[in-house]
Amino acid sequence: xxxxxxxxxGLLTGWGNGAAAVPADARRAAxxxxxxxxxxxxxxxxxxxxxxxxxLLALAAVEAALDDAGAGREAxxxxxxxxxxxxxxxxxxxxxxxxxxxxxxxxxxxxAPAVVPAEVAIELGLSGPYSIFIGGPPATLRxxxxxxxxxxxxxxxxxxxxxxxxFEECADLYxxxxxLMDAPLVEAAACLWLxxxxxxxxxxxxxxxxxANHGAGxxxxxxxxxxxxxxxxxxxxxxxxxxxxxxxxxxxxxALGTLELTGRWRSEVLRxxxxxxxxxxxxxxxxxxxxxxxxxxx
Amino acid sequence: MTRAPRTERIAIxxxxxxxxxxxxxxxxxxxxxxxxxxxxxxxxxPVSDLRVGRGGEIKKLARIKSWGRVPECxxxxxxxxxxxxxxxHGGLDAVAPDRLAVVVGTALGGVEEGEKALAGxxxxxxxxxxxxxxxxxxxxxxxxxxxxxxxxxACASGATAMAVGADLLRTGEADAVVAGGYDVLCRFVMRGFxxxxxxxxxxxxxxxxxxxxxxxxxxxALVVLRRDGEGTGARLGTLLGYGSASDASHISAPDPAGLGxxxxxxxxxxxxGVGADxxxxxxxxxxxxxxxxxxxxxxxxxxxxxxxxxxxxxSIKPGLGHTMGAAAVLEALMCLxxxxxxxxxxxxxxxxxDAGCExxxxxxxxxxxxxxxxxxxSLGFGGSNAALVLEGxx
Numbered sequence: 001x002x003x004x005x006x007x008x009x010g011l012l013t014g015w016g017n018g019a020a021a022v023p024a025d026a027r028r029a030a031x032x033x034x035x036x037x038x039x040x041x042x043x044x045x046x047x048x049x050x051x052x053x054x055x056l057l058a059l060a061a062v063e064a065a066l067d068d069a070g071a072g073r074e075a076x077x078x079x080x081x082x083x084x085x086x087x088x089x090x091x092x093x094x095x096x097x098x099x100x101x102x103x104x105x106x107x108x109x110x111x112a113p114a115v116v117p118a119e120v121a122i123e124l125g126l127s128g129p130y131s132i133f134i135g136g137p138p139a140t141l142r143x144x145x146x147x148x149x150x151x152x153x154x155x156x157x158x159x160x161x162x163x164x165x166x167f168e169e170c171a172d173l174y175x176x177x178x179x180l181m182d183a184p185l186v187e188a189a190a191c192l193w194l195x196x197x198x199x200x201x202x203x204x205x206x207x208x209x210x211x212a213n214h215g216a217g218x219x220x221x222x223x224x225x226x227x228x229x230x231x232x233x234x235x236x237x238x239x240x241x242x243x244x245x246x247x248x249x250x251x252x253x254x255a256l257g258t259l260e261l262t263g264r265w266r267s268e269v270l271r272x273x274x275x276x277x278x279x280x281x282x283x284x285x286x287x288x289x290x291x292x293x294x295x296x297x298x
Numbered sequence: 299m300t301r302a303p304r305t306e307r308i309a310i311x312x313x314x315x316x317x318x319x320x321x322x323x324x325x326x327x328x329x330x331x332x333x334x335x336x337x338x339x340x341x342x343x344p345v346s347d348l349r350v351g352r353g354g355e356i357k358k359l360a361r362i363k364s365w366g367r368v369p370e371c372x373x374x375x376x377x378x379x380x381x382x383x384x385x386x387h388g389g390l391d392a393v394a395p396d397r398l399a400v401v402v403g404t405a406l407g408g409v410e411e412g413e414k415a416l417a418g419x420x421x422x423x424x425x426x427x428x429x430x431x432x433x434x435x436x437x438x439x440x441x442x443x444x445x446x447x448x449x450x451x452a453c454a455s456g457a458t459a460m461a462v463g464a465d466l467l468r469t470g471e472a473d474a475v476v477a478g479g480y481d482v483l484c485r486f487v488m489r490g491f492x493x494x495x496x497x498x499x500x501x502x503x504x505x506x507x508x509x510x511x512x513x514x515x516x517x518x519a520l521v522v523l524r525r526d527g528e529g530t531g532a533r534l535g536t537l538l539g540y541g542s543a544s545d546a547s548h549i550s551a552p553d554p555a556g557l558g559x560x561x562x563x564x565x566x567x568x569x570x571g572v573g574a575d576x577x578x579x580x581x582x583x584x585x586x587x588x589x590x591x592x593x594x595x596x597x598x599x600x601x602x603x604x605x606x607x608x609x610x611x612x613s614i615k616p617g618l619g620h621t622m623g624a625a626a627v628l629e630a631l632m633c634l635x636x637x638x639x640x641x642x643x644x645x646x647x648x649x650x651x652d653a654g655c656e657x658x659x660x661x662x663x664x665x666x667x668x669x670x671x672x673x674x675x676s677l678g679f680g681g682s683n684a685a686l687v688l689e690g691x692x
Contacts, residue, residue: 079561088429099413108490109550114452114680122544130544131458132427134448149465153304173424204471266434268446
């Protein structure tokens with residue numbers, strides 16, 4: 001299928017803003033912390049007082065993408081913008097809170113994954129096609145492919161692929177899961193702004209001779225060129241956001257050649273191959289230096 | 299009006315369902331046509347503290363006698379029960395495991411597992427509480443080694459799953475897709491809708507003057523999708539088009555003007571290459587809430603134009619309850635069966651159509667008709683709107 005072109009990318013992680021903030025060795029950098037939190041973005045207004053943290057972070061990620069593009073909200077408002085949301089577990093804290101009756105005030109609708117992109121859509125006036133994928137890195141790669149298809153069909157003029165993961169509220173639950181104890185859980189939110197492009201994009205299982213498992217859980221490998229070996233990186237666990245971290249890292253480098261992203265989650269391994277990622281005439285932008293919304297530590 | 303379709307037609311070959319009104323496709327269809335109701339007092343978990351304790355509960359999963367290594371997760375077991383009907387018809391016999399995909403839609407995933415684990419039930423696996431767990435459990439049970447995808451566009455999830463499954467066929471990622479939706483009736487969701495005061499105190503009455511809300515139900519519904527012209531030759535019908543649009547209006551209430559739903563419907567018609575003047579039947583979301591029904595009726599009226607008074611419309615939620623992630627798939631199957639069997643099931647409990655909800659409602663009893671092209675609409679939390687355009691096999 002025809003590949004989209006990358007217009008902008010906003011990335012917020014518990015390490016800081018943009019891939020440049022990601023350390024070389026997550027475990028060492030975490031220094032014993034089990035969760036690297038993104039905190040709760042502060043927004044004025046009654047509408048946001050009871051909003052979930054995942055909804056606020058989703059909006060902050062889209063605003064970071066707008067900053068990256070040097071564009072205002074009007075550039076994406078309306079029915080010609082598709083919104084594709086992906087998460088593995090951002091809804092868990094809201095579900096948990098509702099089950100336990102904590103706070104007593106969570107709106108039941110806020111437990112639904114669908115409400116996270118809805119908060120973004122309402123705030124920014126995004127009324128185009130939408131979809132929501134649940135899962136880890138393969139779900140994100142599929143979300144990119146889904147966005148590419150919407151653009152290729154002419155169903156939208158631009159597409160936002162939005163991924164959010166939070167962990168802090170349920171750190172104790174994750175701590176009981178032995179599989180995830182090796183790496184810190186790194187909260188993250190990212191938004192990819194895609195427009196129609198000229199390259200080729202495909203998703204599918206990796207070739208038989210390619211290592212199927214690059215590490216525990218949601219680890220992903222990125223290759224700048226087909227000939228380069230895959231390499232895993234000590235980012236920590238960011239579940240669905242991970243491919244977008246590597247994509248940001250890639251564009252901060254040479255951003256040349258074919259981008260390959262391989263993601264693993266549960267039993268599935270998926271590879272995305274994407275040519276001509278950058279729009280012609282565009283050059284990689286520096287990493288966003290500021291989050292769109294100020295954050296306060298929780 | 300006929301236009302060139304934007305995408306390849308996708309065959310819907312077989313289906314398997316488990317619902318409160320029947321645990322296979324034939325039983326489900328018979329109950330729809332005869333107007334049977336699956337609404338009862340909920341027995342599986344405590345409801346005495348809730349204002350409403352009724353719903354479309356499946357009292358006993360009857361298809362499978364031995365669960366073997368299938369997890370104790372009810373959502374998984376609903377899916378496996380539905381898939382068992384497909385396997386019983388040999389629907390996947392010739393499909394290589396790595397060319398088979400599973401795509402399921404859900405509003406709640408495995409949340410009941412989380413609910414039970416937090417209550418101290420040590421048999422529950424916390425990872426089964428993630429929304430994509432039941433889909434992966436189903437894939438494992440089927441021996442599927444191709445793509446496994448979970449989508450969650452709230453109560454429009456089933457429609458989204460069918461569309462994403464169709465895309466896997468169009469891009470060549472799979473040769474057959476088991477696509478569908480599911481959700482379980484559990485305390486989590488009952489408490490939620492109870493808090494929203496959205497549950498009906500008596501019957502669910504879509505489009506009726508006395509409508510007071512929804513009742514929830516549980517179900518799983520799966521279909522086997524294939525590229526047109528491939529597969530076994532069995533066919534329930536064809537998926538022609540899908541459209542989605544966000545309301546960008548409110549997190550839990552529909553857009554008062556229904557603009558998002560209208561965009562979704564028009565996008566589905568465009569993808570199908572079908573003009574609204576060719577639609578023979580509309581399966582409405584028809585929840586029976588005071589807000590939803592007049593908005594939806596107005597959208598149907600705008601889309602159908604002058605034919606709005608002569609195109610039959612129904613809602614099957616009164617007898618099933620709102621089955622959330624399964625709803626759109628069950629409604630799509632109802633459309634296809636109506637086409638092949640030559641009869642449209644009625645909307646139960648629709649006695650006095652409300653002012654503002656006037657359409658050609660099928661009510662009282664089933665109506666003889668053989669609709670070929672059908673439109674099915676879905677709405678959900680977050681301003682999720684989806685529409686399917688389907689062609690019956692008649």
